[in-house]
Amino acid sequence: MAIEGSKEEAASGRIRLGMVGGGQGAFIGAVHRIASRIDDQYELVAGALSSEPARAKASAKDLGIADDRAYGSFAEMAKAEAARPDGIEAVAIVTPNHMHAPAAKAFLDAGIHVICDKPLTTTVAEAEELVALAKKSGKVFAVTHNYTGYPMIRQARAMVAAGELGTIRLVQAEYPQDWLTEKAEATGSKQAEWRTDPKRSGAGGCIGDIGTHAYNLACFVTGLELDELLAQLSTFVEGRLLDDDVEILLRWKGGARGMLWASQVAVGHENGLKLRVYGTKGGLEWTQADPNYLWFTKFGQPKQLLTRGGAGAWPEAARVTRVPSGHPEGYLEGFATIYAEAARAIRAAREGKAVDADVIYPSVEDGLIGMKFIDAAVKSSQAGNVWTKV
Amino acid sequence: MAIEGSKEEAASGRIRLGMVGGGQGAFIGAVHRIASRIDDQYELVAGALSSEPARAKASAKDLGIADDRAYGSFAEMAKAEAARPDGIEAVAIVTPNHMHAPAAKAFLDAGIHVICDKPLTTTVAEAEELVALAKKSGKVFAVTHNYTGYPMIRQARAMVAAGELGTIRLVQAEYPQDWLTEKAEATGSKQAEWRTDPKRSGAGGCIGDIGTHAYNLACFVTGLELDELLAQLSTFVEGRLLDDDVEILLRWKGGARGMLWASQVAVGHENGLKLRVYGTKGGLEWTQADPNYLWFTKFGQPKQLLTRGGAGAWPEAARVTRVPSGHPEGYLEGFATIYAEAARAIRAAREGKAVDADVIYPSVEDGLIGMKFIDAAVKSSQAGNVWTKV
């Protein structure tokens, strides 16, 4: 339990952070900001918080950003900040999906580290371009597949890697929600509008917004690579432009199989992300709404309820734990861990050192993997639900 | 809460019951016997309890069956009992699957009501023959899809029928177990042996043993008919002759979709049958291991935990409830309800009356529907996971 910065980190000061998107009325911007503050590794000093200049200015004022660092566009910000001696070292991109790629490119070009929301882009081609660009630039590029920051997810991954489950046979992932049960995009929900708009979200609706989270989590915990998938995408709400329900059969390299279900019309679910993994020796189950628990069963033995920070916690979980067992940590803490891990990588870059081996954050390559998954799912479904390589 | 027999039923005496299969070492036979006793509607008076004559005799002795009614074969029993003035009125068939059809035919031919375990037969053709024969005979033919006897499942069905969920969009059914994680059929488990043997089980392993239960439950609760399915059957344990894991995409008539997962290798699950149904107005969730609870959410309202016998119980649940809310009922009580409902039908037949409208039990037609599901799933999987009509 040592998340607060070390002496060395404190001495070298907080990382100067800028933000693109996340102005008044947005949701995920505030989450990124809180996450960036929890472990005291960042200071938000600049922003292009809205594509509407007036709103951008007003939002910056709300956040205590100096007037001369409240920009009207990300391009302007990238240029101006790169030119300042005290310019931002990293940028958080929290816009709708279609803006991720152009913004990320601008900041990479300006030599600024990137923390970008998911899905990485709206097309595979853009994602591949970002991967290449990030590689060339040598900059840190983190994608906020934030669920990988939960301590018990770190533990699950470590347990699988250590062979506690034996050879993995089955991966069952699901992410049901119900907030799009009715046509919210027609009744003024800003969140619903852009998330159901192909121009801003890309070709996937539910699959891109939450299916990709479930898939990322499955990959992260199992360490498996997907071989092919067979998807059925549905749009249950009349007139909706993108899928609002996704059912996928999975075939992983090495022989494991599984299913993935994501839905935005499953009444009774808020953010019901759940992962279940079964191997030859054991099985585990984790639910995002109750993230401090990990169920683990060794075949032929009683079921165990492992708790964050409790007797069965592994070092991989303890490393990203802030408060003792029995005091719940939540979504923001998991999100903060992505920021804290990225901070470690950014500080290493500052000092020209290698990143510590235990630092884990979803990378631009993980973002590309997510885009290939969305792309394959859309193609499989359009082709009549046939097996499609990812 | 009025499950015990009425005055009229007591006056006309218990139904004389015979049993085929269920001798020493069997599991489901004892379940049927307890179920038949709970509501005091039956008296077990004859049996062909094993295909081995000596074991058949010994088993009958254990159960207090008179020597002259302990038969060596079902054929002998059907003939002899039909000839007795006090012969059995109904027979419970609790053998491995391949014996269901010949035994059922023999008793229908002898004018005896049939209560048969599931799956109904090993082939669709046999099942169709039984349907025709049952119809011709006019006899009661119940199939023990026992989960339909749980009070909260009765309530779920009634709620869907009453429109509480609106139009059904999604049906998610699953039945994970872990008892075949290792090759139990090679290490002396009698249950594992016949259930993984195509000769005795039919073409489906996991799909026939438990997938069909999940499917039956989904049909029962939603009242929907399946249009087509796309199945991936897997055999994870090397050398096993039948599938031990089943993943299916579902398309229901009328536009609903869904998934069905059944597994015998999902470590950590005992009998994890779960059903989730989502409609335009509401959603519900039920789990067999905790059968006295039904989760119900009306869209836009707080989630409710409905309890058997509690404040939110409907008459359809109360009708098959024996003890007050908070005192759990279990598997045997649900199973007993199938017997109690069949008893009502058998008594109506005795008296030449119509069966009361509220009497519900899975029929031979439901058994045929189950066989068509197994058949379609096996064919879909063998054809490379393609959509297959049921």
Added chain:
Amino acid sequence: MAIEGSKEEAASGRIRLGMVGGGQGAFIGAVHRIASRIDDQYELVAGALSSEPARAKASAKDLGIADDRAYGSFAEMAKAEAARPDGIEAVAIVTPNHMHAPAAKAFLDAGIHVICDKPLTTTVAEAEELVALAKKSGKVFAVTHNYTGYPMIRQARAMVAAGELGTIRLVQAEYPQDWLTEKAEATGSKQAEWRTDPKRSGAGGCIGDIGTHAYNLACFVTGLELDELLAQLSTFVEGRLLDDDVEILLRWKGGARGMLWASQVAVGHENGLKLRVYGTKGGLEWTQADPNYLWFTKFGQPKQLLTRGGAGAWPEAARVTRVPSGHPEGYLEGFATIYAEAARAIRAAREGKAVDADVIYPSVEDGLIGMKFIDAAVKSSQAGNVWTKV
């Protein structure tokens, strides 16, 4: 999993059972009858089912009891049955509390085994008299503290006895209900009427009806004897004649402490019996509404969820288990186990043999212990909440 009778038991026939109370409109009578049938050890052949002769006759007819064995009073029944060569061997007494003692005496005097509902009597003096009488008669006398029949309670007891929890320090027992939140005895509830009537219930209301169950369970599982208690009995509903809420501090011989709470006005609880036991090495928790689970924590190790019939089940649980793990057993099965255990004792008596060592049922002595608890609690409360020896 071998609850059904053995060959020897079948050969010697079912135990002939009579019933006092439990006629039309009663609740617990039906529970006793189902419990007596589940394992096929009894046949109900006689009854004095109501104190109103006409109702007694009609109730007997409903249950298929022969006219000449439908009695108008327990006294008549004891006399007549004792005189018959095929007279009842055992009687189930399921009347309101005030009738337990006179009825039990009559049947013991007639040489008939007794299975009696709880609390044993309405006074300690009566209970002591029954203990003496039972001892003298040599007859089996079981008291239906039915919760001791649950398999995981058997396991909890065995685990404590085996030292898995170390030395017991704390016992927390509770039994909240809400059915008397309003004045149900004034609005026609027969159950509420007699349970809140000192003439029929004795000096304790909530304490006698459910507090005594919680106390019995605590004693059963821990094997501890209570030394003294300090009780606060409350009557929250105006005009109610007996307590409807009970709060007690406990001091056990040997140094353990604890609390007991029982309530009939705790809105949201149906039958919320819960037991938690903590020792120097481990702790356990069990809830009646979910009886197939037992939580167990060894100090310094992860929490385990033990399931009835599952990997962590002990022989003491398996011995009274009917169906496999994951298929829930409930209240009736636990109740049936009390009947099955009593049957073993009655059969041993039949044959003049000692009862097998593993047979466990709550005895008339346990009934007396319960009465002393009620008595002490009432006295402690009346004396101003002072420590009172039991």
Added chain:
Amino acid sequence: MAIEGSKEEAASGRIRLGMVGGGQGAFIGAVHRIASRIDDQYELVAGALSSEPARAKASAKDLGIADDRAYGSFAEMAKAEAARPDGIEAVAIVTPNHMHAPAAKAFLDAGIHVICDKPLTTTVAEAEELVALAKKSGKVFAVTHNYTGYPMIRQARAMVAAGELGTIRLVQAEYPQDWLTEKAEATGSKQAEWRTDPKRSGAGGCIGDIGTHAYNLACFVTGLELDELLAQLSTFVEGRLLDDDVEILLRWKGGARGMLWASQVAVGHENGLKLRVYGTKGGLEWTQADPNYLWFTKFGQPKQLLTRGGAGAWPEAARVTRVPSGHPEGYLEGFATIYAEAARAIRAAREGKAVDADVIYPSVEDGLIGMKFIDAAVKSSQAGNVWTKV
């Protein structure tokens, strides 16, 4: 969901915060720091982080506090900071209990707002002195009874106040832990050492450390005032100097009753704080380990599971909620809400305005109420478990 600062707050800048205690090796200091950062209302600029000067300096360096504001004692800090034009506006006191009063006095005297950990002091007299001093000074004095910051606790309080439960009859509070099951204070646990040391903790061990939290929560939610209590304090671990288990009967003004149990030796519990409240019309239940849920039952209606941010959330909960329903918030967020509320009061003081009516934080008066509770419990137990006025 509007926790982040407003435009006005951003304009007026963060509140300058100092900290007493919380240096290397401490636990709660880091919690306070994270809590102070989450909503971006404070900047930590000074500290007297340890009673050992070298450690104090080193700890300050770790936290990025300037050298000249790293003090060797709280007295020095109070004096020096009061003299600076940019001196701290508020101080967080996170030392062991015995230092709370002297530190708080020093800062109040210096005209600095105080945020102090609980219990407020080690004696009632000290607490009364602080109340008087705080009143005289007009400074904000918050006590971190942090559980009152959980959104669903805010909702519970609002529901009780709105009459949703009717008249309160019963309050059941408990806070079991197991970390002192063995003699941790003898094996190097710094946390265990001071918490079991009367010199540093005061006269109460378990009662002061966690019993007071449970009591505070019960008062906060119900709005009731306690009249008298009857306590049994126990020390189960040999040689321990303070109580490690507390059992209390409660009598509230107005007639409600209840029990409070707190334990540090209840194996299997991490931080098992739970509150249950029952009234004439409804009941509710909340558990700290799963804080995003609130169970609510209206008498005669199905149980509801209210979720933070979900369909049944009230404005009082929404006001202190940061992320959407289904994304869990935890301990740190609840703690942060205390800081955010105190910030509102401090900003109001800055500007000479009245504090908004909806701002809620535990005050120095609440701290005094907690001390009186500890005092009465210790006295009741020492006097032989007798009713004692608080």
